[in-house]
Amino acid sequence: MLPAMPLIFTLILFAIGVFLLVKGADWLVDGASALAKRLRVSDLAVGLTVVAFGTSTPELIVNIVASARGNADIAIGNIVGSNIANILLILGITAIIAPVAVQRSTTLKEIPFSLLAGIVLFILANDAMIDGYQLSELGRGDGLIFISLFLIFLYYTFGIRRTEHEEENESTKTVMSLWQATAFVVFGLVALVIGGHFCVESAQDIALAFGVSEALIGLTIVAVGTSLPEFMTSLVAAMKNKPDIAVGNIVGSNIFNIFWILGVSALIKPLPFRPELNIDLLMVVFASVLLFFIVHNGKLHRRLFLWWKQERDYMIRKWEGGVLLACYIAYIAVIAWRG
Numbered sequence: 001m002l003p004a005m006p007l008i009f010t011l012i013l014f015a016i017g018v019f020l021l022v023k024g025a026d027w028l029v030d031g032a033s034a035l036a037k038r039l040r041v042s043d044l045a046v047g048l049t050v051v052a053f054g055t056s057t058p059e060l061i062v063n064i065v066a067s068a069r070g071n072a073d074i075a076i077g078n079i080v081g082s083n084i085a086n087i088l089l090i091l092g093i094t095a096i097i098a099p100v101a102v103q104r105s106t107t108l109k110e111i112p113f114s115l116l117a118g119i120v121l122f123i124l125a126n127d128a129m130i131d132g133y134q135l136s137e138l139g140r141g142d143g144l145i146f147i148s149l150f151l152i153f154l155y156y157t158f159g160i161r162r163t164e165h166e167e168e169n170e171s172t173k174t175v176m177s178l179w180q181a182t183a184f185v186v187f188g189l190v191a192l193v194i195g196g197h198f199c200v201e202s203a204q205d206i207a208l209a210f211g212v213s214e215a216l217i218g219l220t221i222v223a224v225g226t227s228l229p230e231f232m233t234s235l236v237a238a239m240k241n242k243p244d245i246a247v248g249n250i251v252g253s254n255i256f257n258i259f260w261i262l263g264v265s266a267l268i269k270p271l272p273f274r275p276e277l278n279i280d281l282l283m284v285v286f287a288s289v290l291l292f293f294i295v296h297n298g299k300l301h302r303r304l305f306l307w308w309k310q311e312r313d314y315m316i317r318k319w320e321g322g323v324l325l326a327c328y329i330a331y332i333a334v335i336a337w338r339g
Contacts, residue, residue: 010202017198017228024191024229028054029237029245031184034176042244048110048157051233051245052252054189059227060261061193067265072272075265076125076138080280081220082227083118083254087287088328089224090231091250095321098238102247102295102314110251111295113153115288117258120149122281125273136273138266146263153255192229220332254288279338283331290327294320 028051036046059082066075094100124142127135176184230253237246265271295314316324 013198014202017195017202020191020195020198024188024193024195024232026188026236027184028188028192028233029240029242031176031181031186031188032245033240033242034181035178035185038178038181045157046245046248048248048252048255049154050185051249052256054185054192054229056230056253056256056261059257060264061197063261063265064268067268067271070269073274073277075271076262076273076277077280079257079262080277080284081224082230083257083284084280084287084331085224085227085328086230086250086254087291088324088331090227090234091247091291091316092321092324092326092328093231094234094238094246095316096318096325097235099318099321100238100246100316101243102316103244109156110248110255111288111292113156114251114254115285115292117149117255118281118284118288120145121258121262122278122285125281126275126278127273129275136275138262138271138273140267140270143263143266146259146266150255150259150263153259157252192233195228220335280335287327290324294323 032046032051035050036042039046059078062078063075066072066078091100124145125136125138127137129136230249234246234249237243237249262271294316297320
């Protein structure tokens with residue numbers, strides 16, 4: 001057990017972190033939505049870039065430090081665990097609280113691109129299994145491949161234009177100035193980074209006191225902790241009827257995590273990969289496939305059972321959010337048993 005005073009201090013630090021996450025998410029969603037209108041781009045484009053990049057900052061910081069220190073298990077486990085948590089835990093809870101509508105382009109392009117990221121990671125991380133090398137690692141060459149694919153993703157994203165519906169709404173709404181929107185985004189990102197740091201540090205101190213492994217910490221405590229900004233941002237966005245930001249944040253963050261953050265991490269220092277983590281890599285792929293089918297299931301569900309209702313074709317409903325959350329609970333149980 002931890003001494004009383006350090007435990008109290010850790011809990012206070014955790015509470016401060018949660019408060020900053022809540023306020024930061026609120027500022028970020030408001031600022032990003034206003035910024036999208038001012039810059040004449042879609043909420044989805046902003047969610048896939050500005051918001052996704054901002055909420056992925058904790059993962060980036062953790063991975064740069066872990067890579068520099070040679071803690072490959074934390075660096076890889078953080079990204080893999082965060083991507084799994086983003087889809088199964090965060091989108092699951094968000095959909096349970098408020099069903100999430102999804103754009104057609106997201107189902108046909110962004111989600112498959114996220115799936116591609118998971119598949120590429122699995123292939124590049126398994127040098128020993130695929131090419132017969134003695135050791136598997138994510139080397140600097142792999143890092144360059146990740147960053148190249150990331151640039152392709154950015155090129156596509158900046159080509160997304162706003163819809164006619166958004167153009168019509170823009171003339172009827174008064175939004176904050178460009179400087180105000182930028183300030184909200186910046187302060188929101190700062191609050192999210194600081195809040196995420198406080199939450200991760202306090203949770204990690206408690207976990208380390210019980211002597212669990214670095215890989216388990218990376219896949220659970222650190223991964224969930226660094227995903228708290230995505231969680232709060234997506235939850236607030238869904239509750240404010242900004243589903244494109246909610247979904248774009250999650251899908252964009254998953255792509256950022258693998259192609260950008262792991263790319264940068266591998267360039268700093270090659271990351272040795274243990275085959276035991278293949279189960280977790282396959283879980284990343286499974287989560288993306290499951291999300292793809294759940295989103296398309298909404299269209300089928302409406303046409304078969306709710307054909308008389310005016311409802312979006314692509315949605316994540318409450319019960320489907322429950323399926324995602326149940327899969328995450330089962331996954332956590334497996335890796336806890338695995339140790």
